[in-house]
Amino acid sequence: MLDPQLIRNSLDQIQLALTKRAYTLDVDSLQALDTRRKKIQVQTQALQSERNRRSKQIGKAKAAGEDIHALLDDVESLGDKLKACESELQTVQLELHDILSGIPNTPHETVPAGQTEDDNVEVRRWGEPVQFDFVPKDHVDLGEALGMLDFATATTIASSRFVVMQGAVARLHRALIQFMLDTHTQEHGYTEVNVPYLVNKDSLFGTGQLPKFAEEQFYIDKQALYLIPTAEVPVTNIARDKIIDANVMPLKFVCHTPCFRSEAGSYGKDTRGMIRQHQFEKVEMVQLVKPENSYQVLEQLTGHAEAILQKLNLPYRVVTLCGGDLGFSSAKTYDLEVWLPGQHKYREISSCSNFESFQARRLQARWRNPDTGKPELVHTLNGSGLAVGRTLIAVIENYQDKDGKIHIPAVLQRYMGGMDVIS
RNA sequence: GGAGAGGUGGCUGAGCGGUUGAAAGCACUGGUCUUGAAAACCAGCGUGCCUUUACGGGCACCGAGGGUUCGAAUCCCUCCCUCUCCGCCA
Numbered sequence: 205m206l207d208p209q210l211i212r213n214s215l216d217q218i219q220l221a222l223t224k225r226a227y228t229l230d231v232d233s234l235q236a237l238d239t240r241r242k243k244i245q246v247q248t249q250a251l252q253s254e255r256n257r258r259s260k261q262i263g264k265a266k267a268a269g270e271d272i273h274a275l276l277d278d279v280e281s282l283g284d285k286l287k288a289c290e291s292e293l294q295t296v297q298l299e300l301h302d303i304l305s306g307i308p309n310t311p312h313e314t315v316p317a318g319q320t321e322d323d324n325v326e327v328r329r330w331g332e333p334v335q336f337d338f339v340p341k342d343h344v345d346l347g348e349a350l351g352m353l354d355f356a357t358a359t360t361i362a363s364s365r366f367v368v369m370q371g372a373v374a375r376l377h378r379a380l381i382q383f384m385l386d387t388h389t390q391e392h393g394y395t396e397v398n399v400p401y402l403v404n405k406d407s408l409f410g411t412g413q414l415p416k417f418a419e420e421q422f423y424i425d426k427q428a429l430y431l432i433p434t435a436e437v438p439v440t441n442i443a444r445d446k447i448i449d450a451n452v453m454p455l456k457f458v459c460h461t462p463c464f465r466s467e468a469g470s471y472g473k474d475t476r477g478m479i480r481q482h483q484f485e486k487v488e489m490v491q492l493v494k495p496e497n498s499y500q501v502l503e504q505l506t507g508h509a510e511a512i513l514q515k516l517n518l519p520y521r522v523v524t525l526c527g528g529d530l531g532f533s534s535a536k537t538y539d540l541e542v543w544l545p546g547q548h549k550y551r552e553i554s555s556c557s558n559f560e561s562f563q564a565r566r567l568q569a570r571w572r573n574p575d576t577g578k579p580e581l582v583h584t585l586n587g588s589g590l591a592v593g594r595t596l597i598a599v600i601e602n603y604q605d606k607d608g609k610i611h612i613p614a615v616l617q618r619y620m621g622g623m624d625v626i627s
Numbered sequence: 628g629g630a631g632a633g634g635u636g637g638c639u640g641a642g643c644g645g646u647u648g649a650a651a652g653c654a655c656u657g658g659u660c661u662u663g664a665a666a667a668c669c670a671g672c673g674u675g676c677c678u679u680u681a682c683g684g685g686c687a688c689c690g691a692g693g694g695u696u697c698g699a700a701u702c703c704c705u706c707c708c709u710c711u712c713c714g715c716c717a
Contacts, residue, residue, distance in 0.1 A: 208676095245677060249686045256686090259698035263645035272697085279697045447637080572637095577656080579674080 205305055205565045212238060221310035224317055224527035234303060241296045248289040255282050305409070306416055309562040311527045312499075312536040318526030324539070325526065330510065331519030333543045338606040342546025343597045344477040347373060349608050350626065353478070364475070365467060365482040372626040376612065377485070377596050379619035381460050384487040384512055388589055392508045394458035394489060399438035401461055402429040407441040410567040412533030412559075419468045422482075431464035435488035436586045443492050443569035447579045450571055454493040454501065458589065461486065478593050479551065485592040491585045492569065495561065498583035499536075502558040506538045509554040509589045515615045518598050519543040521550050535560045540590070542598045553594045556587030 210218060211234070219229045258279045265272050316325045347353025352373035358366035369377055388394040408414040408430055413421065422431040432438055439459050448455065463486050467473075474480035489508060493501050506522065513520045525537040534557040541550035564570070564581040573580045603611040610626040617624055 242677080245686085249677060252687085253685055255697075259696095260646065262697055266645075276697055283697080577672095 205562060206307055206310065207561070207565065208304065211304065218310060222308070224311045224315060225308060225530055226319060226528050227308055229307065237296065237300055237303070241293070241300055244289060244293045244296060248286070248293045251282060251286040251289055255279065255286060258282070302415075305566070308530075308532045309535050309559065311530055312558070312560075314524070315530065315536050316524060316526045319528040320526075321529050323526040324523040324529055327522040327524055327538065329519070329521040330514060331517065331543070333519050334545065334602060336545065336604075336606075340545040340601065340604060341608065342477065342544075343600040345546075346600050346604055346608055346610065350610070352626070355477070363482070365480065367478055367481065372620070372623065373596070373600070373610075375620060376599065376610075376616065376626065377592060379616045380592050380595050380599070381485060381487060382619050383515075383616055384589055384592070384595075385458060385460055387512060387515065388458040388487070388489060388508060391511070392456075392458075392489075394456045394508075397439060397442070397457045397459045399435065399442075399459055399461065401432050401438075401464075402427075403432055403437050403441070404429060407437055407444070410444055410569075411437050411440050411563050412531075412566065413437065416532060420466055422464045422466055432461060433465050434463050435459040435461040435486060436490060439488065439490040440492075440563060440569075440584055440586065441567065443564075443582065443584075444567040446569060448492065448569070448571040448582060450494075450574050453571055453582075454491050454497070457490045459488050459490070460592075461488070478597055481593060484594075487589050487592060489587050489589045492564075492571075492582045493585065494571065494573075495580070495583045498558050498560060498585060501583075501585055502536065502538070502556065505585055505587045506540070506556040509540055509556055509587050512590050512595075513540065513542060513553070516595070516599065516613050518595075518602055520553070531555075531557065533557075533559050533562050535562065538587075540588075542594070544598060544601050545604075546597075546601045551594065552591075553598065554588040554590045557585060559584045559586075 206218065215229075215231055215235060219231055222229050258275065262272050262275050262279070265275060316323065318324065341349075344353065344355070347369075348355075350371075350373065352370045354368040354370065355366075358368045361368070385396055389396050402424065405414060405428070408421065413433060421433060423429075424431070438461075439457050442457070443455070463484055464482060467480060467482060470480065478484075489505055491501055491505060510520070510522070520540050520542045523539050523541060525531075525534075525539060530537055537555055537557040539552050540554035540556070542553040543549075544551050560583050561581040563584045567584075569582050569584065570579040571582050572578070599613060599616075600610050603613065605611065607627070612620055612624050612626065
């Protein structure tokens, strides 16, 4: 949610910023609604004030043993008027809140203009795609040939967009998780957390998945809980309705969870293999920081995700998302794209974002600024470090040999009981 | 799932229809005292919103949402959560 203060006072500026993400803000109706809100609020509060004043008088008169009938008659006429005003105020405030909570974050000034992912700007590349002296296979062919990836069985168990992993590939998947968690906790200073995989509405609202993206979520009607689409939701919500002590900041959490996405609206997309699944695992980094640091932290956090790819020796590039490709809550996002020989393409494997105070305002996640003594909104950031399923794909495809064996990256061998090749 | 108890400010905890945004204590901040510190004493100390050039004034908030009343932290209803005991269970 954007700062209502800014919306009132600098609406044109916000509108201009939002054009970068091709979002058109209906300035006129928003302004008209807020003017109405203001008028009704002033009126309501005046009536409430009057009622309070007279009720106090009645209290005093009664205590003094005076006759209160005249006073009661006097206050009677207030009631209906006040009720009407209060309910109208509530209606208008709800309407305003609905509109406000549907407006995306304003992009940071360094975010490039553009409509689609084709307009994203490459920042840097790391590593050289391997030149194979044979035609490289994709992870589906490799995994099925090894008997360790089984999409058909998963479909009979659940539906499409699931997978069954077996043997050394299942273990490699687990090894990746361990390796990522160890790296972030031991080398990057994150605290490991374990969180609920089911969350309530308020949590999803807080991070911005609701109300706009309800279709993307798996929902359990009976208990009114949602399966998490990313650890970002439960982990960031650790700070909901809290005032964080300045001297424990920044809060840095790393968390491994499964993620569940309905993938509504992406029917034809990435139907082959493990790229786009209803269920996948991810290691997520989340930071809650002082506002003045957040862009510096975004660079660091992106570096932490890159470190995993570098240790795995997987070639990748970093792109800055353009305004049109930016997520709803994000002010600036770097995507990390790993080289997949099977697709002969760079594909997204991590997304690192600064949400500034956008999520914090929805969450009421604050810290006490020692300079002002007042609670102020924190800035929230997160980044995948990394998407485990896609990392598994990248390892399988980049480390294949002409016999269809998968060589295990050196940093993972200790998690594989010393195994160095899967065959 | 059954029975009971309870949810009040950063924390502990009083209030159970009127002048209570809320006693008291702790914590915190400023001051006095002290070479310094501690102790003691004095003062201050919730959040959001509206209004005002400013000083200030006003409204709302005692788990959430409704209701009764001139007036609700206090009474009634619904829901959520926590704790204790019993049952069931990884």
